[in-house]
Amino acid sequence: MLLPEQVHSNNAARVRLWMALKRPGGMSDLVDTMMVQYPDLQSDAFAAINPLKKVPALIRHDGTCVFESNVILSYLEDKYQDAGSPMLPPTPEGRQAMELLCRIHDLYIASPNITQPGFCHTQGAMYLSNGWHGAVRGMDLPTRAAKIAEIWKQLSWLEAEVAAATASGGGPYLLGDSQLTLADLTWFPTFVFMEFMLPRVFGWPEVFTPGAATPFPALASWYDHCRTADEAFASTHADIWDYWVDMAAAGQFVPILEELRSPEAAGLKFSYGVPQQVALNYQTPPPPGFRTGRYINQEDQVRNRAGFRPLFDKWKGSFCQDRLGTRQARGKTGSGQA
Numbered sequence: 083m084l085l086p087e088q089v090h091s092n093n094a095a096r097v098r099l100w101m102a103l104k105r106p107g108g109m110s111d112l113v114d115t116m117m118v119q120y121p122d123l124q125s126d127a128f129a130a131i132n133p134l135k136k137v138p139a140l141i142r143h144d145g146t147c148v149f150e151s152n153v154i155l156s157y158l159e160d161k162y163q164d165a166g167s168p169m170l171p172p173t174p175e176g177r178q179a180m181e182l183l184c185r186i187h188d189l190y191i192a193s194p195n196i197t198q199p200g201f202c203h204t205q206g207a208m209y210l211s212n213g214w215h216g217a218v219r220g221m222d223l224p225t226r227a228a229k230i231a232e233i234w235k236q237l238s239w240l241e242a243e244v245a246a247a248t249a250s251g252g253g254p255y256l257l258g259d260s261q262l263t264l265a266d267l268t269w270f271p272t273f274v275f276m277e278f279m280l281p282r283v284f285g286w287p288e289v290f291t292p293g294a295a296t297p298f299p300a301l302a303s304w305y306d307h308c309r310t311a312d313e314a315f316a317s318t319h320a321d322i323w324d325y326w327v328d329m330a331a332a333g334q335f336v337p338i339l340e341e342l343r344s345p346e347a348a349g350l351k352f353s354y355g356v357p358q359q360v361a362l363n364y365q366t367p368p369p370p371g372f373r374t375g376r377y378i379n380q381e382d383q384v385r386n387r388a389g390f391r392p393l394f395d396k397w398k399g400s401f402c403q404d405r406l407g408t409r410q411a412r413g414k415t416g417s418g419q420a
């Protein structure tokens with residue numbers, strides 16, 4: 083079998099991880115890999131392998147061509163399940179949980195993968211731009227903001243799932259077990275994209291660093307475990323990370339950073355997970371002789387109307403003091419997380 087792929091492709095890397103992790107020594111005696119470049123994808127020869135002109139693709143022993151990484155991965159695991167460690171959970175419930183994690187990745191992060199110009203997947207908001215790729219693959223700022231919000235939303239969902247699974251199962255992998263599954267292979271390469279870009283381009287904290295102030299402690303712990311548990315994860319991490327280091331040096335992120343600094347970005351949100359100081363600023367300090375302040379931009383009506391003074395003094399002497407005392411004790415600032 084032959085697997086055309088690209089070193090930095092997250093979809094290809096999930097199959098590459100399977101090749102390395104299925105059994106000690108890997109699966110390269112059964113499946114050859116071939117690195118292809120972007121121009122190769124546009125060739126008629128490649129279109130005969132994958133009409134969508136994308137990697138990964140797989141040419142089976144019988145010559146049949148298979149594409150879509152999830153289909154390739156499922157086929158390889160099905161065909162070679164006994165060749166090494168099983169990567170499907172043993173129970174229907176476990177397999178359902180694994181399928182859900184893979185599907186959320188494929189539908190909400192790695193899609194829409196429309197092959198027409200002017201569309202891009204959610205993950206593309208981290209690195210595609212009009213300035214670098216042109217309008218065919220770029221996007222406007224509101225679209226980018228919506229896609230970044232989607233990444234936050236799906237990571238928040240995944241964090242809750244993984245935190246619950248690991249708390250009850252006690253294992254280090256996404257399903258909370260000690261068994262590696264296709265869900266781990268699916269999410270790990272995409273996390274490398276996120277680890278690189280979300281803090282550097284969009285001002286997120288180091289969300290996948292255990293011990294850092296991360297809103298995703300369960301995901302950080304899983305990611306760290308994968309990277310240190312097996313050389314295959316470490317080398318996949320290095321492949322993808324090094325590619326993005328080179329692209330950053332070449333200037334790929336400059337147009338996005340410029341967009342984010344432009345006036346059009348005002349009011350749009352791109353940074354998530356950052357603890358923020360929020361100025362509440364309820365009241366100006368009370369003027370001399372008064373116990374109360376007044377709301378900003380609001381006339382102190384009572385002070386200016388002599389006829390209300392006796393009534394005001396009476397009112398001030400009763401419940402008003404207690405209420406103000408409570409309010410002042412709250413202080414003027416509070417903190418909140420995005």
Ligand SMILES: N[C@@H](CCC(=O)N[C@@H](CS)C(=O)NCC(=O)O)C(=O)O
Nearest residue numbers: 091092093136137138150151152195
């Ligand atoms: N849904 C497909 C997506 C494949 C895909 O988008 N591959 C990217 C690399 S991650 C690609 O080949 N892009 C080249 C292009 O679109 O020109 C899968 O899971 O295999």
